[in-house]
Structures are given as structure tokens and as C-alpha cells.
Amino acid sequence: MVRVVGDAVTFFVSWLLFFVMMAPFVLDMLLVVNRDMRFSFDLLATLIREREYLNAAPISGEEIYRGYQFAAVLVMMTTLFASVRLWASWADLAQWNPTHLVLSAEAKYAKTIRGAKYVGVSLEEGIDNAGVQSATENQTMNQYSVVTEILFDQNRILAVAIVFAKIIIIPVGVVKFTSMCSPLVVYCGLNATLNELFTHSLQPRAVDTTFPNEYGGEPWVEMYIHRSERHRLFGADSLYRRTTGFRGELAFDVDVAKENPPNVLVIGVESFRFQDSRYLVGADDLSNHFKGTNMTITPNFDRWAKRGVALRNIWSSTPTSRSLESLIFAQVPYDSAVDTGITGGRNGTKLAGLPQLLSAKGYETFFTTGSSIKLDNWDIFLPTHGFETVWDNHKIVKYVEARYNISHDEWYGAQHRGFGWGVHDDLSFQILGDLLMNKTNEQSERVANGEPKKPLFITHYTISSHEPYKGRPTWYANASKPDFSAFYEGEKHAKKIKNYLEMRHFTDMELGKIMDRMEKEGVLNDTIVVIMGDHGQAPEADMKNTHEESVTRVAAAIIAEGDWVTL
DSSP states (O other), X not given: OXXXXXXXXXXXXXXXXXXXXXXXXXXXXXXXXXXSOOOOHHHHXXXXXXXXXXXXXXXXHXXXXXXXXXXXXXXXXXXXXXXXXXXXXXXXXGGOXXXXXXXXXXXXXXXXXXXXXXXXXXXXXXXXXXXXSOHHHHHHHHHHHHHHHHHHHHHHHHHHHHHHIIIIIHHHHHHHHHHHHHHHHHHHHHOHHHHHHHHHHSXXXXXXXXXXXXXXXXXXXXXGXXXXXXXXXXXXXXXXXXXXXXXXXXXXXXXXXXXXXXEEEEEXXXXXXXXXXXXXXXXXXXXXXXXXXXXXXXXXXHHHHHHSEEEEEEEOOSSHHHHHHHHHHOOOOOOOSSOOTTTTOOTTSOOOOHHHHHHHTTOEEEXXXXXXXXXXXXXXHTTTTTOSEEEOHXXXXXXXXXXXXXXXXXXTSTTOOEETTEEOHHHHHHHHHHHHHHHHHHHHHHHHTTOOOOOEEEEEEOOTTOTTOOOOOHHHHTSXXXXXXXXXXXXXXXXXXXXXXXXXXXXXXXXXXXXXXXXXXXXXXXXXXXXXXXXOOOXXXXXXXXXXXXXXXXXXXXXXXXXXXXX
């Protein structure tokens, strides 16, 4: 009975230890296959920290199936090892001492088999104990044994130090060095003074064979710089330059009076990529994004982009936290697979971006969204980095229930007014419109009373078109929609593409409603509107977040139609 219990304990402990040891490696392989990512304990900590959002995470059925496969393989491998460990003594990992190669051959060694401990000794030690040597020889051997023990202890210490250095010190040093180098490279790249110094000092010397000069007597690099840009090159064979201005006809000009500054509204549209807008892509559609049709997925954005300034060369980063860094604070996104420049709130980090700039100009700053802002600690970051008022999904819910008589049950009941990521765009845009109307009325009253206008700066982020594109209000699910079948029929991920297109169209429809409302109420004549995708997506790809152009090239437009704008 005792032996059975001992075997069971050995099997269980061996199984558990092997599982704990191998699980990170198996997870690493799974992440590489599914997401082209590597496992780290920082990633595990992130998953634990953001666990409340895992139920809304965009995980495909194929990825779940692969996860079951990898888990089954891990369990089988672990069970096999535990079985071998139970029946084969050589599988006792306690005997696998990596320092034995540097230890003295005279050293004693211990071995445990089936619970019994055996101590091995050399033949010389056994003969010595038998008393064969003479007294002089015994004394000499005793002295030799003392010296051997000292050398053995020194070798043991040396072996432990070598192993510690190889396993701990050197890897930690390498990781620390590489971690230091990346920020240094970025710092040098963004520091204009250092850049100028390095450009001049490291500029390649002229060689006998140079690029042919075929650009009207100008350096060859001018072929790759738009003619409208005024600039000064830092070298004849370098694209590095200082832009000093632009030439040619202006698309528009802004002449703002200090006493009547315009309101500014920035709308970050979830997963809005460049190729979704037919107007941005162009009628020729050289990349065949629209499959030979004359359709557009975003008719309302296209309509307003035509009235404003359409931006065709705008690039962003994923996830949304990184786009916020770039769009609002002009930061190079934080280079990490698990953290962003916003993670943790960064309330001790000083940043100067649009909210600080406009606040210094007397603007009242708002951040509104139908999404939860707990992820990446936006709820800490936003109020401590320039936004005086922050409205998240909870604030939107309270406002909607009080103003529009929507019951609490409608959010996650049959009406599906909300979903895993927050409140849908139809309601969040409605509340944004109410805020604009109320604030502009207050501005008019102030001006009429001879008080300063107190202009608005509002940043609004949408959420309905977030992966996995399944959540939608019931009224929209039952509504008629354009036939997007030409875009997804015959595609590997047809269902996902269809869902994406329908939710992209939904957000575009609600975007059109608020723009029309602003125009009708006269708010648009006093507001600069910037519309921009926070990042893109690639529902057509197996690894949707790694399809570079779809994920990083986004749609954007500026709409400014006030009296202070000259077209």
C-alpha cells in the first residue's frame, strides 16, 4: 500500500512539474502559429490583468481548435514522461547534474533508487579504509584527502558560479543591453540635433560610380520627393532633409480670429482602413479592392471626404492604444507585444499633445467613447494627460437611460444595445451630438453676454466595428443592408469578411447621421472635424493583425466649412 501511494505521488509530482515546465514552450508555439507572437510571462500577466475582456477577444474557431490540439499533445507528452519517470530510474532529473563535468573525479556521489540512498566511493578510498597502507602512507593519504576536499569544495563553488553565470547573469545582461539599445536608437532617430550630427558625420563619401543624374540638373533623390515640398537636403545622396514649406495652390487655408476660435472634433473610427473607401482608393482601383464593382463600403465618409480634404497617405498602429499615442500625442508607438505607452495609466509621464496645446489656448477638452476605458488603464491616462472631462460606456449608459427612456435590460437583452466592448455607435454618436448642441448653445450665450467663447476640443472613439464584428443592435441585424457578397464569396474567411463589412457600413451610417445633424443645426460652420481610422484590420487574412497595409494604412479626412476657411 505504501509503495502504491509512493508511486502515485511520484507520478503526480512528475506530471505536474513537467507540465509546468513545458506549458510555456507549447504556448509559445501556439502563439507563433495563431498570432505570429512569442510567449512571455509579461503576456501572461497582461492576460490576467485584462481577463474581464477575454470573453470579447477576437478568437476564431480555427484558433480554438488549434489550442485543443496543442493541449492534447501537451497532456500526452506529460503523461508519457510521468510514466517513464515512474518505471525508469534514469529519468530521475535530480541526477542530471550539469556541473559533473567540472567536478573532481575523486568526488563522492549520491544516488537514490526506489527511496534508498547509496553513496559511491572510489577504489582508492575503499583500499585506504581497509588499512593496507603503512602509517606513513596513511598520514600522506589523510593529508591528500584534506587537500582533495578543499579542491573539491573550490571546484564545486567554481562550477556553481559558472552555471549561474551562464544561466542567469549572461542572459540577463544580454536582455538588458538589447532593451537599452532600442530606446537609444529611437531617441537618436527622433532627436533632430543628433540626427543632423550623425547625417553629416556618417554620410557616405562620394565614389566614382554614382547614380545617374536625370532630374534636370538636380540630385537624383529629387525624383522621390514631391514637387510641392520646399526642403533642404542634408546630402546629395540622402533622402534626409528639412522641410521648410510647400509650393502650389492651397487646398484650403484657415484664418482664425482670436476672439472666435473654432471647435475641434476628432473622430477615431474603429478598424477603419484606407481600402474601405472607394473615394480614397479611386475609380481605377488598381489593387482590385472592390472586385470589379462600383460599390463603396463607406458612402457617408466618401460623401464628406469629397466636401473636405481627403487624406490618402495616413498610417497608424494597432491596437487602439498605440493609435491614441500617435494621433493625439504624436508619439512613436511603444515597442512591446504586451504593453503600450498608455498601459498602467502613465500618470507619472509628462506628455504634451493636442489636449494640452488646445487647453493652453482656452479650449475645454473632452474625451468620449461608447467603449470601456479600463483596458490599458485609459481611465487613468486620459484625465491625467489633458482631458478635463472623460465619458466612457458607463457614463453613456446613464445618460441614455435618463434621456431616451431606454431600460437597463435593453443593453444586453433582446435589443442588444450594448455588447462586450461597450455601447454601440448609434447611441454614442447620439450622445456626442447632444454634447455638441448643448455646448455650442452655451457658447452662443457667452458671446451674446460679452464673455469669452470657451471653444471645444472633443476626441470621440467609436467601437461597434471592433473584432470579431458579431455584436450589433437588433434593429440593425433585422434591417436591410447592401449586398456585399462580391467581396467575400469564395474567400476562406467569408463569414468574418461579411461581418466586418456589415459593421463597417453600420458605423459609416451613424457617422453620416451625426455629420448631417451638425450641418443642420449649424454646428458644422463652427467646427473643424477630423475623421481617421484608429487602425485597420485584415479579416481576409489568417493572421489579421500582421497584414501590414490593411492594418496600418487608414482612411482620413478633414472637414472644415466655417467662414474662417478659404477653399
